[in-house]
Amino acid sequence: MKSDVVIVGGGISGLSLAFYAAKAGFKTTLLEKNDNPGGSFSSHRYTGNNANFWFELGAHTCYNSYQNLLDIVDACNLTDSIIPREKVPFTLLVDKQLKSVFSALNIFEALKSIPNIFSLKKEGLSVRDYYSKIVGVNNYNNTLSHFFNAVPSQPTDDFPADMMFKSRPKRKEVLKNYTFKEGLQSVAKAIAKSKGINVFTDQEVTGIEVIDGSYAITTKAGVTHSATTLALATPSAVSSHLLQTIEPDISKHLGSLKAATVDSVGVVINKRDLSIKPVAAIISPNDIFFSAVSRDTVSDDNYRGFAFHFKPGESDETKMRRITDVLGISESKIIHKHTVLNTVPSLRLGHREWLEKMNSLLAGKNLLLTGNYFGGMAIEDCVSRSLSESSRLKKAL
Numbered sequence: 001m002k003s004d005v006v007i008v009g010g011g012i013s014g015l016s017l018a019f020y021a022a023k024a025g026f027k028t029t030l031l032e033k034n035d036n037p038g039g040s041f042s043s044h045r046y047t048g049n050n051a052n053f054w055f056e057l058g059a060h061t062c063y064n065s066y067q068n069l070l071d072i073v074d075a076c077n078l079t080d081s082i083i084p085r086e087k088v089p090f091t092l093l094v095d096k097q098l099k100s101v102f103s104a105l106n107i108f109e110a111l112k113s114i115p116n117i118f119s120l121k122k123e124g125l126s127v128r129d130y131y132s133k134i135v136g137v138n139n140y141n142n143t144l145s146h147f148f149n150a151v152p153s154q155p156t157d158d159f160p161a162d163m164m165f166k167s168r169p170k171r172k173e174v175l176k177n178y179t180f181k182e183g184l185q186s187v188a189k190a191i192a193k194s195k196g197i198n199v200f201t202d203q204e205v206t207g208i209e210v211i212d213g214s215y216a217i218t219t220k221a222g223v224t225h226s227a228t229t230l231a232l233a234t235p236s237a238v239s240s241h242l243l244q245t246i247e248p249d250i251s252k253h254l255g256s257l258k259a260a261t262v263d264s265v266g267v268v269i270n271k272r273d274l275s276i277k278p279v280a281a282i283i284s285p286n287d288i289f290f291s292a293v294s295r296d297t298v299s300d301d302n303y304r305g306f307a308f309h310f311k312p313g314e315s316d317e318t319k320m321r322r323i324t325d326v327l328g329i330s331e332s333k334i335i336h337k338h339t340v341l342n343t344v345p346s347l348r349l350g351h352r353e354w355l356e357k358m359n360s361l362l363a364g365k366n367l368l369l370t371g372n373y374f375g376g377m378a379i380e381d382c383v384s385r386s387l388s389e390s391s392r393l394k395k396a397l
Contacts, residue, residue, distance in 0.1 A: 015187075054183040066379055089279055202221070274304055274333075293306065
């Protein structure tokens, strides 16, 4: 099967690149190894007892600063399906009690340190170095660091401060933070149905060759796709492996990046069986899980859902015991469970230099790379990278 461009990986990075490629008039094929495209946008559904209850196990929230994403949402006629997230608190679990973030801070230390925000620059500093000077060392170690760790579900002390949270222009007519009536999967489905995009699911790519100037992409099912341009929207380690033979220098550079595995367990409980007040998320310092993100931000008449993001290596029994302990219920009260493994990059100082070298290695090639390990891990960072790579596609073909 011949295309102008074949994209490997159907998360938001691959989908947004497919959107831009098809919009520019290129015949576009997207290959996704799972049974649905979306990646971190794959909202999971509980449909037992005639229910239609969705919850997120990857990304959870969008913001009005995600302008490139919103442009795609507009083009896919999804704007009217944007809904607000209810204002429920982020909480700390301390000594088996849920507490507010504010109550855990030393206000005197914070007041003494916060003036540094006007003179201190993020560039060249780690998250720990920057934010400990903004809120105070003890406030950072005891409270703030745990919220930062919850974002990518891994320790973030050594992340580049300027890549953790970014200030971006905002679409003021759009809700500050939002989701969609049917969850983030709505966006993935809408893009996948866009004109000019051929999506093939259950297509794990096992090999890539260059034959007569074109890429030959072979799947585990034995199907071969051909394209003038190849785009990889997979974790860096996967892309590195696929490029070993045809682009050894790029493969080696990708292989220098580190990543973390997030073991996520989603559970659904009848609303009447849970006494915990509505929360946006539960963060438990120094626990076996980084966060338990709640569906309470979009309330439901009958059900509540939580996505526990665990550190890797825990047994199923240990994870379930911790979930029931935190929620204060017996395992019999969990009416549905779903697990998923996600890979997230572990960014470090010097990443911008890594990116500059990667872009120089890609220059002049019909090879595009996109994902959450370029400009940052936020949804908008992924889409922005895809937009940037789409401009190279236009020049290449």
